[in-house]
Every structure is written in C-alpha cells, then in structure tokens.
Amino acid sequence: MDIEKTGIQKTGIETTDIEKVDIEKGEFEEPVDWATARWTKERIQSRLLSYTLALCSIAILALIFQPRYTPSDTTDQTPNPQGTIPSYAIDYAPLIWLDVNEEYFPSSLATHIQNTHPSLDHDALTFNTTLDLTNLSLLNALGDEGLNIFLTSNLDVTTLPPWLTGTKPSSTGLTSSTSAAIIAVPRSAGVVDVFYTYFYSFNLGPTVLGQQLGNHVGDWEHNMIRFVDGVPEAMWFSQHGGGQAFAYSAVEKIGKRPVGYSAKGTHANYASPGRHDMLLPGTHLPFDLLLTDYSSNGTLWDPTLNAFWYTYDAITASFTGAAGIGGEEGNPVGAMEFRGRWGDKQYKDGDERQSWWWGWRRWVDGPRGPWDKKLVREGVCPDGGFGGCVVKQDLREEEGRGVWVGSQAWVGRD
Numbered sequence: 229m230d231i232e233k234t235g236i237q238k239t240g241i242e243t244t245d246i247e248k249v250d251i252e253k254g255e256f257e258e259p260v261d262w263a264t265a266r267w268t269k270e271r272i273q274s275r276l277l278s279y280t281l282a283l284c285s286i287a288i289l290a291l292i293f294q295p296r297y298t299p300s301d302t303t304d305q306t307p308n309p310q311g312t313i314p315s316y317a318i319d320y321a322p323l324i325w326l327d328v329n330e331e332y333f334p335s336s337l338a339t340h341i342q343n344t345h346p347s348l349d350h351d352a353l354t355f356n357t358t359l360d361l362t363n364l365s366l367l368n369a370l371g372d373e374g375l376n377i378f379l380t381s382n383l384d385v386t387t388l389p390p391w392l393t394g395t396k397p398s399s400t401g402l403t404s405s406t407s408a409a410i411i412a413v414p415r416s417a418g419v420v421d422v423f424y425t426y427f428y429s430f431n432l433g434p435t436v437l438g439q440q441l442g443n444h445v446g447d448w449e450h451n452m453i454r455f456v457d458g459v460p461e462a463m464w465f466s467q468h469g470g471g472q473a474f475a476y477s478a479v480e481k482i483g484k485r486p487v488g489y490s491a492k493g494t495h496a497n498y499a500s501p502g503r504h505d506m507l508l509p510g511t512h513l514p515f516d517l518l519l520t521d522y523s524s525n526g527t528l529w530d531p532t533l534n535a536f537w538y539t540y541d542a543i544t545a546s547f548t549g550a551a552g553i554g555g556e557e558g559n560p561v562g563a564m565e566f567r568g569r570w571g572d573k574q575y576k577d578g579d580e581r582q583s584w585w586w587g588w589r590r591w592v593d594g595p596r597g598p599w600d601k602k603l604v605r606e607g608v609c610p611d612g613g614f615g616g617c618v619v620k621q622d623l624r625e626e627e628g629r630g631v632w633v634g635s636q637a638w639v640g641r642d
C-alpha cells in the first residue's frame with residue numbers, strides 16, 4: 229500500500245479507517261509529502277503527543293542534570309543548608325527564668341570536662357591524654373560506642389566542688405562561659421526544628437517527705453521550637469524525661485521571644501512560674517505534695533548570648549558547626565558527638581553516698597547529651613510518648629495537664 233495514495237484516497241473516510249491507515253502507515257519508510265498530506269485529527273494529536281513527550285523528557289533531564297540549587301540570598305525559608313542557622317532561630321530563641329532560690333546555675337561545658345574523667349561504668353579509664361570539647365567523641369571508641377562512658381567527677385561531688393554550681397547570669401542575661409548548645413534541624417520543606425539545649429553541671433533532685441532523691445552530675449534540658457516557613461508554631465518544654473508542648477501563641481513572651489521557667493535544682497522547664505507537681509500531673513499545688521518543682525522569675529538567662537551553634541542532618545545524624553556564628557572552630561562538634569554520659573554513674577548501693585527510698589535512689593546516672601534528645605521528631609513532642617502529643621493552646625491548660633511521660637522514670641536523668 230502506498231501511504232500518499234492512501235492518504236489521498238482515504239479522504240473523507242470514517243474514523244475507524246483512519247486508525248487503520250495510521251497503523252499501516254508505520255510500516256512504510258516513504259517520506260510524507262507534508263504539502264499534500266492531510267492533517268487528520270489523529271496526526272495532529274500524535275504530533276502534539278510527541279511534542280509533549282519531548283518537552284517532558286527535556287524537563288525531566290533538566291531536573292536531573294540541573295546545577296545544584298544554591299539560593300542567591302539566605303532568606304529565612306528552606307532549603308536551609310547544613311551549617312547555616314536561620315535568623316528566626318535567634319530572633320525567637322527562648323529566654324529562661326532561673327528560680328529565685330537556684331543554687332546550681334548554667335555551667336561551662338569546657339569546665340565540666342576539665343573537672344571530670346572518663347570512666348567505663350564505675351571504673352576510671354586509663355585514657356590519660358587530655359580531652360576537650362573538640363575531641364570528646366574519641367571516647368565513642370570505647371564502652372559500647374561510648375554509651376557506657378561516664379564523665380565522672382574528679383572530686384567527690386558530695387563535697388560540693390565550686391565548678392558544680394555553674395555561673396549565675398549577669399544582669400544582661402549573659403553567662404561568662406558557654407552553657408548552651410543550639411541546634412537547627414531542617415525537616416521537611418519549610419519545617420525547621422530548633423533545639424535550645426541548656427547545660428547545668430549539677431541536678432539537685434527534689435526532696436520527698438524529707439528524702440532527697442534523684443541527684444545527678446550533669447544535666448541537659450531543652451526547649452524545642454518548630455518553625456514552619458520561619459514562623460514559630462509550637463514549643464516543647466522538657467520536664468523529667470517527659471514534658472509539655474504549647475502553641476507559640478500561648479506561651480509567655482518578652483518581645484517576641486518565648487519565656488521558660490527552669491525549676492529550682494532539677495531545671496525542668498515549665499511554661500509558667502509556680503509549683504508544679506510531678507507525680508499527680510495537674511496543678512500548681514496549694515501545698516507541697518510528694519514531688520514538687522518550683523519555678524519563679526529569679527534571674528533571667530539569655531542562652532543565645534553564649535552558646536554553641538550547630539545544624540543537625542536528620543539523615544546522616546551528623547552535627548555541623550554553624551558557619552556564620554563561629555564555624556567549626558567556635559562550635560566544637562566532638563562535644564555533640566560524644567555518646568556517653570555527662571556525669572557519674574549511679575553510685576552503688578553499698579556506697580555511703582547512696583541511699584534509696586521506695587525504690588528511688590538519691591544518686592542516679594548522669595544524662596546523655598543533646599544527640600539523645602530525639603532531635604528528629606514527627607511532632608513537637610519526642611516520638612513514642614504515652615498519650616500522644618497534645619499541643620496546648622492556653623497556658624491555663626498547664627493545670628489539669630496530662631504530663632507527657634517518656635520511657636524514663638520521672639526522676640530520671642533530665
């Protein structure tokens with residue numbers, strides 16, 4: 229069959245015939261005489277289809293082989309490259325009220341290292357080169373990838389060596405040494421979780437019916453603010469292995485910066501001042517029940533004035549010192565990568581410092597560092613909490629709150 233001929237001959241034929249012609253046409257090498265060829269509906273459609281396919285292929289190839297996207301200006305929007313702290317993380321950083329009767333203040337991370345030595349559980353390691361914040365992560369080579377390493381006080385902490393009490397912030401909120409690590413974790417498009425982690429060399433546990441329980445060397449607490457397109461949405465307050473979440477709109481603010489209250493001794497973070505019952509979640513108690521935290525507007529601490537800044541890659545689980553604020557030199561990554569504990573191991577029951585009451589010990593293990601704060605979360609609460617993640621819309625909901633209870637016991641390591 230001759231395609232030209234067919235084309236002419238088939239003028240005015242039915243659709244079904246054209247289809248047949250078009251199928252048949254594929255079998256011929258003969259060039260089409262486009263001047264005379266009839267532009268059938270099918271031919272136009274097939275042309276359009278091939279153009280569309282070609283355009284799609286080009287688009288796909290362009291997407292695959294495009295030069296790496298580099299934003300011309302570092303706006304507050306994602307993509308947020310590793311090593312870059314978005315400005316809103318600073319603008320909306322929490323301010324922390326330390327309790328009026330606080331004795332254990334935010335503490336120098338570097339000083340803490342200098343006054344402790346690494347132990348594998350209770351046994352001091354013969355690791356006699358000096359470690360500092362840059363190379364603390366060398367300890368990850370020991371003791372189950374560092375997990376069983378304890379930075380143990382050189383002096384008996386019951387003698388209250390001076391470094392244990394940290395440094396009280398000045399009237400401007402400044403601590404003279406670095407006691408905070410601020411970590412931006414880019415999540416899905418537009419979402420950045422910023423962790424404000426606070427370090428205290430000592431956690432003085434609460435007193436329960438005259439029993440003082442749950443002390444530990446080293447104390448890491450945190451707030452987390454979830455930003456969506458640079459807008460703060462919700463804020464997490466860590467409290468004894470659990471905590472509470474509030475909408476940004478609900479929390480107390482100084483300017484636009486949210487305010488947290490660090491409880492006396494335990495440094496649990498609350499959204500409001502007052503008494504906070506730990507065992508019977510619910511109220512600012514009118515009297516001391518069993519386990520009570522106290523918080524008040526004693527001394528204002530601005531952790532951003534002296535902090536280490538990092539970004540954390542949720543996929544590779546790695547920290548990067550913030551380029552604009554000190555870079556790698558100024559923001560020691562080794563301190564963040566160290567997987568062990570920032571204090572002594574729980575003293576043995578035979579140890580004269582140790583005592584217990586209804587199963588609770590006076591001295592418990594020091595905590596792990598910020599890497600262990602569930603930096604990659606689905607919601608604003610750490611994943612896996614009992615009762616899900618409720619973001620409270622009103623500060624008054626702190627009363628009658630169902631405290632989020634984590635896997636750790638209340639008097640655990642936080």
Ligand SMILES: *[C@@H]1O[C@H](CO)[C@@H](O)[C@H](O)[C@H]1NC(C)=O
Pocket residue numbers: 354356357
């Ligand atoms: C550790 O210190 C001991 C005693 O001070 C010394 O004999 C030993 O060589 C040191 N080890 C290392 C690895 O430096």
Ligand SMILES: *[C@@H]1O[C@H](CO)[C@@H](O)[C@H](O)[C@H]1NC(C)=O
Pocket residue numbers: 357358359360362363366
């Ligand atoms: C850790 O770094 C400090 C300061 O750079 C250095 O003096 C020390 O020797 C290092 N320790 C080890 C074990 O490399």
Ligand SMILES: *[C@@H]1O[C@H](CO)[C@@H](O)[C@H](O)[C@H]1NC(C)=O
Pocket residue numbers: 525526
């Ligand atoms: C703390 O709060 C009380 C009650 O609101 C207020 O009277 C007092 O001035 C505040 N203190 C400081 C240091 O802001």
